[in-house]
Structures are given as C-alpha cells and as structure tokens.
Amino acid sequence: MTIPLLNLFLLFSFFALSFSHETPNPQNNHHNHHAFPRPLIIEYSELEEELKLRCTSWRFAGEANNLSPWITVPKECAEHVKEYMTGKGYIYDLEIVSKEAGEFAKSIQLKDDGLDAWIFDIDETLLSNLPYYSAHGYGFEVFDHEKFDAWVEKGVALAIEPSLKLYEDVLNLGYKVILLTGRKESHRAVTVDNLINAGFRDWHQLILRSSDDKGKLAVIYKSEKRSEMEKEGYRILGNSGDQWSDLLGSSISVRSFKLPNPMYYIA
Amino acid sequence: MTIPLLNLFLLFSFFALSFSHETPNPQNNHHNHHAFPRPLIIEYSELEEELKLRCTSWRFAGEANNLSPWITVPKECAEHVKEYMTGKGYIYDLEIVSKEAGEFAKSIQLKDDGLDAWIFDIDETLLSNLPYYSAHGYGFEVFDHEKFDAWVEKGVALAIEPSLKLYEDVLNLGYKVILLTGRKESHRAVTVDNLINAGFRDWHQLILRSSDDKGKLAVIYKSEKRSEMEKEGYRILGNSGDQWSDLLGSSISVRSFKLPNPMYYIA
Structure with missing residues (x-):
C-alpha cells in the first residue's frame, strides 16, 4: 500500500479531532521529532501502520454495531x-x-x-x-x-x-x-x-x-x-x-x- | 512476533479441520512447494501473516457476537x-x-x-x-x-x-x-x-x-x-x-x- 501525501493530511484531519492526544503539537510532534534522525521511509511505514490500525478499528466498530449509520467508507479508509x-x-x-x-x-x-x-x-x-x-x-x-x-x-x-x-x-x-x-x-x-x-x-x-x-x-x-x-x-x-x-x-x-x-x- | 515450531503445527491443526482447502496435501503443499526456491524466513513471515489474519478473524467474530461461548483464547492466538x-x-x-x-x-x-x-x-x-x-x-x-x-x-x-x-x-x-x-x-x-x-x-x-x-x-x-x-x-x-x-x-x-x-x- 502506498500513502499519497493527501492521505497523510486526511489521516490527521480525520482522527485528530476525535482524540485530543493525537492532535499535532508543534512542541512535541511525533513527526517532527523523528524528521532528522530517521529516514522518511520509516515515517511512511509508521503512518501506514497507524492508518491500518485506525481503519481496522473502524471496521471492528462496524461489525460490533457501534457505528452510527454511515453513507460511505471514510475517505482515508x-x-x-x-x-x-x-x-x-x-x-x-x-x-x-x-x-x-x-x-x-x-x-x-x-x-x-x-x-x-x-x-x-x-x-x-x-x-x-x-x-x-x-x-x-x-x-x-x-x-x-x-x-x-x-x-x-x-x-x-x-x-x-x-x-x-x-x-x-x-x-x-x-x-x-x-x-x-x-x-x-x-x-x-x-x-x-x-x-x-x-x-x-x-x-x-x-x-x-x-x-x-x-x-x-x-x-x-x-x-x-x-x-x-x-x-x-x-x-x-x-x-x-x-x-x-x-x-x-x-x-x-x-x-x-x-x-x-x-x-x-x-x- | 516470533512463531515457534509448535505454533506452525497448531496453526495447521487448528484451521485445517475447518477449511478443507487449507488441509495440507503432500501433492500440492504450499510449504513443500516453496521449500527450495525460497528462503525459510519468507515461509515464517507468510505463516505469521496467516496466523495474524486468522486470529484477527477470531477476534472480529467475537466482537460481532458470532462465536459460541468459549473458555479460553485459542492457543495459537x-x-x-x-x-x-x-x-x-x-x-x-x-x-x-x-x-x-x-x-x-x-x-x-x-x-x-x-x-x-x-x-x-x-x-x-x-x-x-x-x-x-x-x-x-x-x-x-x-x-x-x-x-x-x-x-x-x-x-x-x-x-x-x-x-x-x-x-x-x-x-x-x-x-x-x-x-x-x-x-x-x-x-x-x-x-x-x-x-x-x-x-x-x-x-x-x-x-x-x-x-x-x-x-x-x-x-x-x-x-x-x-x-x-x-x-x-x-x-x-x-x-x-x-x-x-x-x-x-x-x-x-x-x-x-x-x-x-x-x-x-x-x-
């Protein structure tokens, strides 16, 4: 799976609102923190893993009947x-x-x-x-x-x-x-x-x-x-x-x- | 995650019974087929992925209330x-x-x-x-x-x-x-x-x-x-x-x- 930059944006915009500790914070931003010492490919794979887990949670929530009625699959999923x-x-x-x-x-x-x-x-x-x-x-x-x-x-x-x-x-x-x-x-x-x-x-x-x-x-x-x-x-x-x-x-x-x-x- | 040999055995014994096309077949065995051309590490990672998917299915089935009452988590999961x-x-x-x-x-x-x-x-x-x-x-x-x-x-x-x-x-x-x-x-x-x-x-x-x-x-x-x-x-x-x-x-x-x-x- 490849994640275009649009998806990085969507990942944050979709989940950040709901979970305050996930909100990007310039003082202590996970992405910034690792920008220099670690290669970009690692960043992508971490975000890919993050997206996979969040979308798996969304699927789980659906199967357990926890979701409100929804019209389409969320864009990022x-x-x-x-x-x-x-x-x-x-x-x-x-x-x-x-x-x-x-x-x-x-x-x-x-x-x-x-x-x-x-x-x-x-x-x-x-x-x-x-x-x-x-x-x-x-x-x-x-x-x-x-x-x-x-x-x-x-x-x-x-x-x-x-x-x-x-x-x-x-x-x-x-x-x-x-x-x-x-x-x-x-x-x-x-x-x-x-x-x-x-x-x-x-x-x-x-x-x-x-x-x-x-x-x-x-x-x-x-x-x-x-x-x-x-x-x-x-x-x-x-x-x-x-x-x-x-x-x-x-x-x-x-x-x-x-x-x-x-x-x-x-x- | 590492998979000891015991788990390989359990993986097959657990799932093979339920899904006949998963039954090991000496004539056309996925594991045997790849034993020479591909390194063992690939075999492990494929089995790891297989186990992960099967155990995720087991968890999903539980969350969707599809499982009969169970006593413990299946050994292989x-x-x-x-x-x-x-x-x-x-x-x-x-x-x-x-x-x-x-x-x-x-x-x-x-x-x-x-x-x-x-x-x-x-x-x-x-x-x-x-x-x-x-x-x-x-x-x-x-x-x-x-x-x-x-x-x-x-x-x-x-x-x-x-x-x-x-x-x-x-x-x-x-x-x-x-x-x-x-x-x-x-x-x-x-x-x-x-x-x-x-x-x-x-x-x-x-x-x-x-x-x-x-x-x-x-x-x-x-x-x-x-x-x-x-x-x-x-x-x-x-x-x-x-x-x-x-x-x-x-x-x-x-x-x-x-x-x-x-x-x-x-x-």
Missing part, C-alpha cells in the same frame, strides 16, 4: 477497505462465520414438524456483488440505486463460497431455508436465476420487498416478515446476514450470524 | 491477543467506541425529569484489569475466580481512559449514570474506592450481584436489573459493556456500545 475486500482477511472472516453457524446448526436437535427455520439474507450474504463494488470504489462512492439495479438485473452475482457451504449443511440437516432480501419483487426472476446459477437450491421461501414494503427501514421490513414466519409456526433458529438490520429488531433468531461488510450500511 | 491488548489496536478500538457513544449521547435531547439513563458495566468497560490478565496469559489461562477475587480486593484496577472521557461527557450532558456489574455485593466497598481512585464520580446507582442473583447467567441478571430500571421510569438510552451479555437480552438500550475484549467470554 477507502484503500484499506479495498485491500480487505480483495484479500484474505475478508475470506477468513466469511469462513469463521460460516463455521460457527454450521456448528450451531448441527448442535440443535430439530423437531419432526419441519418448522425449524434458518433465514439467509442474499446480497453480501449468499451472493457477492464484488464485481459491482470493485467498479464503484468498494463503498467509497455514494450508493447509486439505478446503477446497482442494472447490475442486479444482469443476474451474475457470485456465490459466497463459505455461505454456500453453510447453506448446503443447513439444508441437509433438515432446516427450512427462508431467503429474506431487501431486493424488490420485480427482481424475483433474475434473483432466482442468479441464485440457481450460483449453486443455491431448494429454499422453502424467497421473500422480496413488495410494493407495501417500499420505504420501510430494512430492520422494520425484516422484523415484520420474521414475525409472520413465527405466526405460521416457524421456529427461527439461525439468521445469517451482513447487516445488523438483517438480524436485530423483533422476532429475532436464537443465534444470529453477522457476515462482514465494510462497504455499505443499511438501516 | 494467545500471542496475537497479548500483542493486541498491549498495543495500539486495543486503545484505538476503545477510542472509537467512546467517540461513537459520545456522539450518540450528545445527539439526544434529554427530558427534564432526570430519567434519561446510561448504563456502564465496570470490568473491562470502566476499569481495566490488564495488570491481572498480564500475569495470567491475557485470557489464555482458564479463569480462576479465587485469584481474580483477590485481585479485585486490592482495588487497584486502572481507569480505561476513553471510557472515563465518555463517562464525564455523559454525566455532564445530564444522564443518570447507572453502574451494573457482575461483581458481588461483598465487593461494594472496594469497588467504590477503586472507581473513585480511578476518577469516576457521581454515579446515580451502583448495582452489584446480590445473593439472589448468584448463579444467574449474566444476560439474565442484567436484563432483570434493566427491567427494574424501566419500571422505575428510566429510559435506558445508552449501554456500554465489553460483553454481549451486558447488552443483549430484554429491556435493551436504544443504542448499545460493545467495547473490545478478546480475553474472556461471559454468557
């Missing part, structure tokens, strides 16, 4: 998020969530009535839109509904492999799989085709946003749909989603599994 | 957790949670009735027991109640500075601060002294486990206490804790803030 999303970190994070979910799924003695359910979100949970986001700054650009819809309509999103493995395990254990997505009803056909082409099969139900659900916060829409499932008798044991709004609200599952996603936030 | 807890990563994670919580606290227009409340857990939220855990493997040793009690009775736990800042901000904004801890009633006096010596002041209530609460899961005990607060008329706006059992259950706060803690898990 755009490169970090890109590296994370295209590197091993994202894959390993997906793998451990899939593994933990699978172990929980196996640990439950299901009833014979076929009413034990596992809910999956679709985007960034079963299907990856990375080809789209790679062309749009990995969350650094403001989300564009029209462009994203055009991408969805291509029906070429990729399977998230660790999720596909969990999906198969959950199906084979006898759970009823319910897909609950923020995608619109008008995208049903392309979504079904995309899911099947990516290797997903035999879901019990695919719930998309109807015209009645338009404008509802995701957390409300999804809670309502889970409440309907419970009224139909389903026991919601597991729920996998990349947004906290997939998992929180009411009628929440016994265990929920938060997949990583530092690219966008849905309330 | 003991060094990683120690480095995290004693390095900048932990501090930055604490700082961003404090900052986000403070922004939320400020964003609320409090009522005049003095019933807007903010709950803080104590251990690893307001007070740090790092001197104790540094002598006990940073979560690598099985938790020892007697030894930990002896440490608590010294009353020398340290303030977590970013939490102290949030605490002051929340107090000054006019919230009623309620401390809700898993510590026992018999530790009230030493806890009060420790908190005051660490700079905490003017809490409205300090709730410790009474004999009635003995043996209750933390998530139950804390939910019951929050429910009592609500019955007394309090509106629980914020809740800061390092365990998900501080934050989940019933009578949950409007926003909750999960402080990092990869050293221990309380159900």
Whole structure:
C-alpha cells in the first residue's frame, strides 16, 4: 500500500479531532521529532501502520454495531477497505462465520414438524456483488440505486463460497431455508436465476420487498416478515446476514450470524 | 512476533479441520512447494501473516457476537491477543467506541425529569484489569475466580481512559449514570474506592450481584436489573459493556456500545 501525501493530511484531519492526544503539537510532534534522525521511509511505514490500525478499528466498530449509520467508507479508509475486500482477511472472516453457524446448526436437535427455520439474507450474504463494488470504489462512492439495479438485473452475482457451504449443511440437516432480501419483487426472476446459477437450491421461501414494503427501514421490513414466519409456526433458529438490520429488531433468531461488510450500511 | 515450531503445527491443526482447502496435501503443499526456491524466513513471515489474519478473524467474530461461548483464547492466538491488548489496536478500538457513544449521547435531547439513563458495566468497560490478565496469559489461562477475587480486593484496577472521557461527557450532558456489574455485593466497598481512585464520580446507582442473583447467567441478571430500571421510569438510552451479555437480552438500550475484549467470554 502506498500513502499519497493527501492521505497523510486526511489521516490527521480525520482522527485528530476525535482524540485530543493525537492532535499535532508543534512542541512535541511525533513527526517532527523523528524528521532528522530517521529516514522518511520509516515515517511512511509508521503512518501506514497507524492508518491500518485506525481503519481496522473502524471496521471492528462496524461489525460490533457501534457505528452510527454511515453513507460511505471514510475517505482515508477507502484503500484499506479495498485491500480487505480483495484479500484474505475478508475470506477468513466469511469462513469463521460460516463455521460457527454450521456448528450451531448441527448442535440443535430439530423437531419432526419441519418448522425449524434458518433465514439467509442474499446480497453480501449468499451472493457477492464484488464485481459491482470493485467498479464503484468498494463503498467509497455514494450508493447509486439505478446503477446497482442494472447490475442486479444482469443476474451474475457470485456465490459466497463459505455461505454456500453453510447453506448446503443447513439444508441437509433438515432446516427450512427462508431467503429474506431487501431486493424488490420485480427482481424475483433474475434473483432466482442468479441464485440457481450460483449453486443455491431448494429454499422453502424467497421473500422480496413488495410494493407495501417500499420505504420501510430494512430492520422494520425484516422484523415484520420474521414475525409472520413465527405466526405460521416457524421456529427461527439461525439468521445469517451482513447487516445488523438483517438480524436485530423483533422476532429475532436464537443465534444470529453477522457476515462482514465494510462497504455499505443499511438501516 | 516470533512463531515457534509448535505454533506452525497448531496453526495447521487448528484451521485445517475447518477449511478443507487449507488441509495440507503432500501433492500440492504450499510449504513443500516453496521449500527450495525460497528462503525459510519468507515461509515464517507468510505463516505469521496467516496466523495474524486468522486470529484477527477470531477476534472480529467475537466482537460481532458470532462465536459460541468459549473458555479460553485459542492457543495459537494467545500471542496475537497479548500483542493486541498491549498495543495500539486495543486503545484505538476503545477510542472509537467512546467517540461513537459520545456522539450518540450528545445527539439526544434529554427530558427534564432526570430519567434519561446510561448504563456502564465496570470490568473491562470502566476499569481495566490488564495488570491481572498480564500475569495470567491475557485470557489464555482458564479463569480462576479465587485469584481474580483477590485481585479485585486490592482495588487497584486502572481507569480505561476513553471510557472515563465518555463517562464525564455523559454525566455532564445530564444522564443518570447507572453502574451494573457482575461483581458481588461483598465487593461494594472496594469497588467504590477503586472507581473513585480511578476518577469516576457521581454515579446515580451502583448495582452489584446480590445473593439472589448468584448463579444467574449474566444476560439474565442484567436484563432483570434493566427491567427494574424501566419500571422505575428510566429510559435506558445508552449501554456500554465489553460483553454481549451486558447488552443483549430484554429491556435493551436504544443504542448499545460493545467495547473490545478478546480475553474472556461471559454468557
């Protein structure tokens, strides 16, 4: 990773405001202090490390649901998020969530009535839109509904492999799989085709946003749909989603599994 | 960080089982493949990077509440957790949670009735027991109640500075601060002294486990206490804790803030 000078500036302007002991101080400035005795390359690598840690903290805070709603990845973390999303970190994070979910799924003695359910979100949970986001700054650009819809309509999103493995395990254990997505009803056909082409099969139900659900916060829409499932008798044991709004609200599952996603936030 | 040979073994034995494509394969083994053309030092650094990423994933999974209850830090992540807890990563994670919580606290227009409340857990939220855990493997040793009690009775736990800042901000904004801890009633006096010596002041209530609460899961005990607060008329706006059992259950706060803690898990 290279850090252009702009980023040095952004690093300080972004973090200095929040943490007073990080504020540059001409009397005792870390950067000035080392300017002569140490080579510039060391300064860069220290700042790179600093930026990496701060952006990792930002990602952690998101995964722990500590952040207020956010519109885009912070400018100074755009490169970090890109590296994370295209590197091993994202894959390993997906793998451990899939593994933990699978172990929980196996640990439950299901009833014979076929009413034990596992809910999956679709985007960034079963299907990856990375080809789209790679062309749009990995969350650094403001989300564009029209462009994203055009991408969805291509029906070429990729399977998230660790999720596909969990999906198969959950199906084979006898759970009823319910897909609950923020995608619109008008995208049903392309979504079904995309899911099947990516290797997903035999879901019990695919719930998309109807015209009645338009404008509802995701957390409300999804809670309502889970409440309907419970009224139909389903026991919601597991729920996998990349947004906290997939998992929180009411009628929440016994265990929920938060997949990583530092690219966008849905309330 | 140095990785002794034992860790190489542990790395493979720990992760290989879960992720089949990571299983060593004599025909196509990454390590064997590079044994001649590349120096050993590169192998070590690749494995170090691998271990770091896997252990970061384990920490992330914990912070996102994806892990099943665990007893100790996984052996292969003991060094990683120690480095995290004693390095900048932990501090930055604490700082961003404090900052986000403070922004939320400020964003609320409090009522005049003095019933807007903010709950803080104590251990690893307001007070740090790092001197104790540094002598006990940073979560690598099985938790020892007697030894930990002896440490608590010294009353020398340290303030977590970013939490102290949030605490002051929340107090000054006019919230009623309620401390809700898993510590026992018999530790009230030493806890009060420790908190005051660490700079905490003017809490409205300090709730410790009474004999009635003995043996209750933390998530139950804390939910019951929050429910009592609500019955007394309090509106629980914020809740800061390092365990998900501080934050989940019933009578949950409007926003909750999960402080990092990869050293221990309380159900």
